[in-house]
Amino acid sequence: MTSTSARPRPAAGQTTDRDIASFLAHTEPVDALAQDGYLAGHDGRVIAQQLRRPGLVRALTFSVCHSARPDTDRFYQDDEEEAAEWRRRRTQTIRDHCAVCPVRAACAELALRDEDVHGVRGGLPEEKLALRLATDADRLEKARAADDRVERLRSARLDAEREVHRIALMHTGGSVPAAKRAENNGEVRTAVQERDAAKKAHRTESGWTVAA
Structure with missing residues (x-):
């Protein structure tokens, strides 16, 4: 080539x-x-x-x-x-x-x-x-299926990103008890891990070998 x-x-x-x-x-x-x-x-x-x-x-x-x-x-x-x-x-x-x-x-x-x-x-x-x-009918059918998978993973990635923001904003401010703040921090960390996993899956399926 x-x-x-x-x-x-x-x-x-x-x-x-x-x-x-x-x-x-x-x-x-x-x-x-x-x-x-x-x-x-x-x-x-x-x-x-x-x-x-x-x-x-x-x-x-x-x-x-x-x-x-x-x-x-x-x-x-x-x-x-x-x-x-x-x-x-x-x-x-x-x-x-x-x-x-x-x-x-x-x-x-x-x-x-x-x-x-x-x-x-x-x-x-x-x-x-x-x-x-x-x-090219067979090849194109597989390509369209791959495109659909990428779109579903993109939607899942966006949902995961929104979930991180939602949880992060649930318990903010100085009046939040320390125990509740610690619980919220744990939920945020879990949501971030899920977001990162969704991001990696989306990028891999899209053909992006290097994560941003």
Whole structure:
């Protein structure tokens, strides 16, 4: 796999494209992957498949459509336009916008996760999106299940954080008896441990190997 800058190398024995893609997706911030050209082309396709949905959504903030805001209506056939002429125009529009987009692989992957095969996504027209949706059906089903797990863990993490604040505010002030304050401190410590466990689980499932 190639890029525009050097990156840490995967552990010994990780030699396939998918191994390297998994390593990069789990160790590099999405912003860095987008800026350094890791989410475009064939290599980008393999890496994008390793990202969870929030990462794919984040990647689109680096897209040509987000930064330059081209006229996306040019992807669609005009009324009374000949099909052959429209296809030529669509191909040229893809070359002008999608071919130079640094996150086109992430764009296509997100469309497939969402089963959105209308228009052009990541440089792929409707017919190619539909074909890939069919051929990648098993992989996409697993990816969506993983995305759902991440969302559930994110919700659990937020609930745990709110619980820490709730317990911490239950017994405050100088009038609280020492015994009650000690009991409350113990409850806070337990809630913090549960919050940290939820945070770790969420980050691990999301593919973030280094905890913040």
